[in-house]
Amino acid sequence: MRCVRVLLAKRGRAKYTSHLDMQRCMMRAVRRARIELWYTEGFNPHPYVTFALPLPLGVESDGEPVDIRLEGDMTNEEVRDSLNETMPEGIEVVEVVDAVNKPGDIAFARYHIELYPKDGLADKISAALASGNLPAEKLGKAGRKKVTKQINVSELMGEYTVENKDDCVFIDIILAAGSQRNASPFILLEALSAATGESIEYKRITRKAILLANLKNF
Amino acid sequence: MISEKIERILPLVQKPGRYTGGELNSVVKNASEVDIRYAFCFPDTYEVGMSHLGIKILYSLVNAREDAWCERVFAPWVDMEEKMRENDILLYGLESGDPIKDFDLVGFTLQYEMSYSNVLNMLDLAGIPLRSADRRDLTPIVIAGGPCVCNAEPMADFFDIMLPGEGEEVTNDLIDLLKEHKAKGSTKQEFLFEAAKIKGVYVPSLYDIEYNDDNTVKAIKPLGTAPEKVEKRIVSDLDKVYFPETFIVPSVEIIHDRAVAEIFRGCIRGCRFCQAGYIYRPIREKQADTVNRNCKNICDSTGYDEVSLCSLSTSDYTNLEELLGKLLDWTEKDKVNIALPSLRADNFSKELSERLSSVRRSGLTFAPEAGTQRMRDVINKNITEEEILSAARKAFDGGWTSVKLYFMLGLPTETDEDIVAVAQLAQKVVEEFYHNPNKPKGKSVSVSISVAPFVPKPFTPFQWEAQNTKEELLRKQQLIISSLTSRKISLTRHNTEMSFLEGVFARGDRRLSAVIETAWRKGCKLDGWEECFRLDDWMQSFDDCGISPEFYANRERALDEILPWDHLDYGVTKSHLVREYNKAHNNETTPHCREKCAGCGANKLNGGECDALRESAACKKRQS
Numbered sequence: 087m088r089c090v091r092v093l094l095a096k097r098g099r100a101k102y103t104s105h106l107d108m109q110r111c112m113m114r115a116v117r118r119a120r121i122e123l124w125y126t127e128g129f130n131p132h133p134y135v136t137f138a139l140p141l142p143l144g145v146e147s148d149g150e151p152v153d154i155r156l157e158g159d160m161t162n163e164e165v166r167d168s169l170n171e172t173m174p175e176g177i178e179v180v181e182v183v184d185a186v187n188k189p190g191d192i193a194f195a196r197y198h199i200e201l202y203p204k205d206g207l208a209d210k211i212s213a214a215l216a217s218g219n220l221p222a223e224k225l226g227k228a229g230r231k232k233v234t235k236q237i238n239v240s241e242l243m244g245e246y247t248v249e250n251k252d253d254c255v256f257i258d259i260i261l262a263a264g265s266q267r268n269a270s271p272f273i274l275l276e277a278l279s280a281a282t283g284e285s286i287e288y289k290r291i292t293r294k295a296i297l298l299a300n301l302k303n304f
Numbered sequence: 305m306i307s308e309k310i311e312r313i314l315p316l317v318q319k320p321g322r323y324t325g326g327e328l329n330s331v332v333k334n335a336s337e338v339d340i341r342y343a344f345c346f347p348d349t350y351e352v353g354m355s356h357l358g359i360k361i362l363y364s365l366v367n368a369r370e371d372a373w374c375e376r377v378f379a380p381w382v383d384m385e386e387k388m389r390e391n392d393i394l395l396y397g398l399e400s401g402d403p404i405k406d407f408d409l410v411g412f413t414l415q416y417e418m419s420y421s422n423v424l425n426m427l428d429l430a431g432i433p434l435r436s437a438d439r440r441d442l443t444p445i446v447i448a449g450g451p452c453v454c455n456a457e458p459m460a461d462f463f464d465i466m467l468p469g470e471g472e473e474v475t476n477d478l479i480d481l482l483k484e485h486k487a488k489g490s491t492k493q494e495f496l497f498e499a500a501k502i503k504g505v506y507v508p509s510l511y512d513i514e515y516n517d518d519n520t521v522k523a524i525k526p527l528g529t530a531p532e533k534v535e536k537r538i539v540s541d542l543d544k545v546y547f548p549e550t551f552i553v554p555s556v557e558i559i560h561d562r563a564v565a566e567i568f569r570g571c572i573r574g575c576r577f578c579q580a581g582y583i584y585r586p587i588r589e590k591q592a593d594t595v596n597r598n599c600k601n602i603c604d605s606t607g608y609d610e611v612s613l614c615s616l617s618t619s620d621y622t623n624l625e626e627l628l629g630k631l632l633d634w635t636e637k638d639k640v641n642i643a644l645p646s647l648r649a650d651n652f653s654k655e656l657s658e659r660l661s662s663v664r665r666s667g668l669t670f671a672p673e674a675g676t677q678r679m680r681d682v683i684n685k686n687i688t689e690e691e692i693l694s695a696a697r698k699a700f701d702g703g704w705t706s707v708k709l710y711f712m713l714g715l716p717t718e719t720d721e722d723i724v725a726v727a728q729l730a731q732k733v734v735e736e737f738y739h740n741p742n743k744p745k746g747k748s749v750s751v752s753i754s755v756a757p758f759v760p761k762p763f764t765p766f767q768w769e770a771q772n773t774k775e776e777l778l779r780k781q782q783l784i785i786s787s788l789t790s791r792k793i794s795l796t797r798h799n800t801e802m803s804f805l806e807g808v809f810a811r812g813d814r815r816l817s818a819v820i821e822t823a824w825r826k827g828c829k830l831d832g833w834e835e836c837f838r839l840d841d842w843m844q845s846f847d848d849c850g851i852s853p854e855f856y857a858n859r860e861r862a863l864d865e866i867l868p869w870d871h872l873d874y875g876v877t878k879s880h881l882v883r884e885y886n887k888a889h890n891n892e893t894t895p896h897c898r899e900k901c902a903g904c905g906a907n908k909l910n911g912g913e914c915d916a917l918r919e920s921a922a923c924k925k926r927q928s
Contacts (some may be wrong), residue, residue: 099306099326102314103555107321110561114553114607117638125639144315172607174328174555287312 087124088156089134090165091185093149096141100176105140111174112137112152119168124155138189138304139263139296142270145197147293149180151304153189193299194244195263197271200290201255207284208250211257214281215246222277239277242269244301254289263296306401313387321556322350323384325376325398328553329605331363332399333373339483340372343397343404343444345412347422348832350378354552355560357614358413358450362471364548372479375399375407376552379422379830380429388429395430405431408443408482412463414452417809418802418832420459423448424824427462434821436464436509442492445482453506454536454583455762455869458809458816460508464492465499467506468872469536470569472546474504500530504537511871513814519855521813521866535873536583538909542569542590547598550605562610562643563602565595567627570906571616572897572916575673576684576888577712579761580616582881583874585906586914587897592627599631603640611635612643619647645669668699671710674718675725681891682717684884689729696733700740706750707733713780714758714772716888723780726753727787734792754796755784757803761810762869763876765884768861771807773854774800801839805831807857813868816856818849875906 094112096103103111112135116123125131134155141147156165162182169179201207214220220239225232244260261269271291279286296304306314306324314320335341344363346353353359359376366374375397380388388395394403404410410432412423424434427446433439436446448456449467456466467474478499485495500507510530514522526532539545551563570587571580590598599611611631615621631642647670672692673685680687696707711726730753737749757777760769772780777800785795809816823845830836846853861867863882870878880903887894894902897916907914 099324100555102321102324104319104321107555107557110557111553111555113609117607117609118605144320172328174553175326288315 089153089185090156090162091138091183092152092154092165092169093180093183094147094152095149095178095180096147096176097178098146098176100174101144101146103177104143105137108141108150109135109137111177112154115169115172115174115177116154118172119165121154121160121165121168122156122158124157136189139192139195141293142272145271145291145293148295150293151189151296153185187298187304190265191298192264192296192304193262194260194297194301196258196260196294196297198290198292198294199257199259199271199275199288201257202287202289203250203253203255204284207282207286208248208255210282210284211255211278211286212248214278215240215243215248215257215259217281220274220277220281222273222280224273237269237273239269239274242267243274258294260297260301306396309391309393310396310401313384313391313393316387317384318381319350319556322378323380323398324555325401327555329550330376330399330552331367331373333367335373335400335402338371338373339486340409340479341397341402341407342366342372342374342409342411342479343377343407344374345377345404345410345423345426346379347412347414347419347426348379348830349381350554350556351558353378354554354558356413356415357564357566358471360548360551360564361546362411362475363552364550365472365475365546366479368546369476369479371483373399375404377404377426377430379426382830382836385425385429395426403430405444408445408486409447409479410444411447411449413450414448414456414459415450416832417452417458417806418837420809420820421824421828421831423459423462424821425829428824435461437461439464440492442486442490442495443482445492445495447478451580451583454579454872454874455811457508457814457868458812458820460814461817461821463508464496465505465507467504467537468534468874469504470539471537472539474502474537477502478505497529503535506534506872508814513868515815520861521868521870524866524868524871526871533871533873535909536875538569538586538588538875540588540910540913542566542588543594547594549601551602551608553606553608560612561608562612563599563606563608564612564614565598565602566590567595567613567615567618567621567623568915569615570914570916572620573617573686574684574884574894574896574902574904576682576765576884577673577715577758577761578616579764582763582876582904584616585875585904586910587916588910589622589915592623592630595623595627596630600634603635603638609639610641610643612645615646617646618644668704668706669708669710670695672729673710673712674715674722675711675727675729676722678891679715679718679722679725681893682888683712683715684888684893686893686896689732692729693732693736696736697740700737700744700749701742703744705737705744705747706752709733709751709753711753711755712758713755713784714777716758716766716769718780720780720783723783724787726755727784727789727793730788730793731790734790749792750794751790751792752794752796754798755781756798757800759803759807759810762867763874763881765881765888767811767867767881768863768865768885770860771804771857773858774804777803799834799837802831802834802837804853804857805839805842808853809856811868812856815849815851819845819851822848875904875909877905880904 123133136153138151166179166182218240223234226235242262246259249256445464447465448463453466496507499505510527512525516522568589570585674680760766826841
């Protein structure tokens with residue numbers, strides 16, 4: 087048995103495939119590609135196919151890490167090529183690598199956000215991002231109960247740039263990710279809408295990279 | 305491809321993946337290179353429609369032609385519909401994103417009566433006039449198929465063509481004809497008269513219906529060259545019939561998300577309440593090799609890890625053991641589960657249960673349908689209490705702990721004693737578990753019983769019966785609840801108001817078209833969904849149109865009354881249905897078709913052939 091990390095690009099219509107549906111999609115692709123999976127040896131054997139960091143519905147990605155455990159002696163390149171022959175539209179294996187870092191080591195993710203233009207929007211967004219105070223409401227759990235928590239998105243973001251180009255506003259930004267502290271690009275946009283008083287509509291959001299605490303690629 | 309206009313509303317709706325297309329194995333063609341564009345519409349949501357085997361077959365069948373392109377269309381959920389209307393987005397085909405109003409054929413499958421209002425809503429969303437008479441151009445031709453077409457008279461005003469029977473051959477015939485008439489520049493009327501000459505094509509507008517003063521049908525008169533009777537179309541040889549090599553693999557989870565292969569059509573049982581058991585006759589089986597190949601192709605090309613065998617009664621398939629052997633040869637290695645729905649309690653063997661439990665363990669479902677032997681004899685559900693209990697015993701032996709039992713309420717001649725017996729039978733199953741020395745240790749049993757109101761359907765021996773009123777059904781449901789004595793038994797009840805409406809449409813005539821349109825204008829749609837169903841608006845619509853729904857649902861018909869579907873011929877003769885009706889009222893059963901041919905007449909559709917006859921002849925030869 088060996089564990090490999092498949093990096094999946096998700097583009098176009100495929101962005102409407104949810105996290106759970108992606109898991110099903112990946113399992114089926116592996117079966118179609120006749121890649122031999124390792125199965126757990128318990129009472130109810132199941133394969134090991136794990137997405138390191140769920141991607142929000144509607145967000146595209148340049149490389150989502152999926153860890154799978156293999157039997158047999160397929161090389162990483164063979165795994166990549168056989169999967170790519172059978173992937174649905176918009177989903178492509180960019181690379182298959184040996185898994186080095188653990189999913190628990192994920193700390194940040196970098197996003198590229200494209201907004202529909204509005205007069206003065208870029209300046210307002212720049213000001214809001216620089217203010218250091220971007221309150222937002224987040225659904226969370228306290229025990230079993232669902233509660234809304236107040237968070238400050240400014241505390242959950244890193245470097246960013248805001249650009250006004252070709253009639254569009256682009257935000258490139260690093261947001262906290264992983265199981266401990268995290269903020270989705272949608273929370274950021276909600277906070278920005280509230281702070282700027284503008285209704286902000288996005289055109290495309292792409293997760294460009296998943297990062298470790300030292301900002302190196304996962 | 306989806307336009308930016310659609311793209312902008314997708315983030316605002318639930319499960320947007322239902323509206324994007326682009327799934328694996330979906331077929332995209334160049335619109336300019338095909339002669340016929342066909343919108344295959346399922347009048348319910350994506351998750352329901354994509355689970356349906358018929359759409360998979362016909363989609364692939366049409367797309368196998370170079371000159372035609374079939375696309376899928378489903379009913380958008382309420383939130384999507386609202387956004388589409390707000391943004392002037394017309395209903396589009398999932399493959400191209402093009403509005404279906406520009407297609408040549410718009411076909412709906414009518415699987416259940418409660419989807420009728422969705423058809424109107426989808427036509428309206430598509431920008432297509434609702435009524436056949438208001439669509440003057442040759443295209444789009446709006447057609448309907450599916451089991452409800454055996455009496456879709458309540459929808460007669462909206463469809464140009466209905467296709468009684470099986471779709472594989474007639475779909476191609478119809479496409480050929482439309483292609484020819486499109487090239488010729490025919491009028492719609494010219495095309496419809498020609499279409500009506502094809503076997504299995506019913507053109508509702510070519511029939512005049514006259515009514516008596518008491519609102520019953522007086523006469524059904526064909527116009528011009530339209531045939532007196534429209535015989536349903538069947539496929540003669542199931543081993544040669546088209547079956548897809550692959551299925552579309554949905555990107556959003558659907559209800560039955562698995563490979564499916566059909567094993568036979570028709571049913572040997574003759575349960576008198578069951579429309580499917582009558583309208584899909586005669587019996588035609590597929591050979592085990594064909595089914596095995598179908599299953600393997602679909603699993604390989606989709607990556608599905610479950611395959612289900614489809615028929616009205618899986619355990620009546622004569623090649624079941626052979627098929628399971630062939631399937632297990634590769635499914636065990638490939639870790640594919642086999643699902644066997646529709647097993648009968650009387651021939652559910654222990655070996656079968658063991659072979660299946662080696663693959664997967666879940667609950668078992670049996671359908672005794674009625675609580676007492678007398679009631680089961682009336683409906684010709686030829687199964688004894690001992691057989692039900694013995695099946696439950698085998699299931700418990702095999703390690704199962706949950707059993708589902710299906711019953712019907714409001715059957716003809718039913719008494720309170722029959723109803724109380726439903727609860728008693730469930731109790732006996734619970735006791736069967738506790739008396740079983742081999743029961744799974746440390747586990748409790750759960751018996752869930754589901755009671756559905758009986759709805760009399762056309763082409764069954766009960767087509768003349770009165771359906772119980774809503775009030776009577778509610779009383780009977782309460783009677784069951786008060787008869788239940790164990791907490792191991794849970795009860796699921798079906799909405800009686802919905803069954804009432806289903807009953808009205810099932811045996812309705814074309815005067816109901818006006819009611820359906822009125823109700824749709826009041827906002828009725830997605831009636832099969834509890835959260836959308838509004839009986840008050842429907843009742844108001846009946847009232848507005850001056851039509852009594854009880855006339856259709858709760859009235860007993862005379863055996864010689866002309867029925868709204870008498871001009872359709874589904875093979876089974878009326879005299880056979882009358883015979884069965886009389887036997888029911890004498891508590892007499894009819895043996896199943898393999899034991900003894902009951903002479904239903906459906907074999908005339910297949911040149912006198914019926915697989916049940918052939919098998920019973922072979923059976924007798926072996927015995928002698």
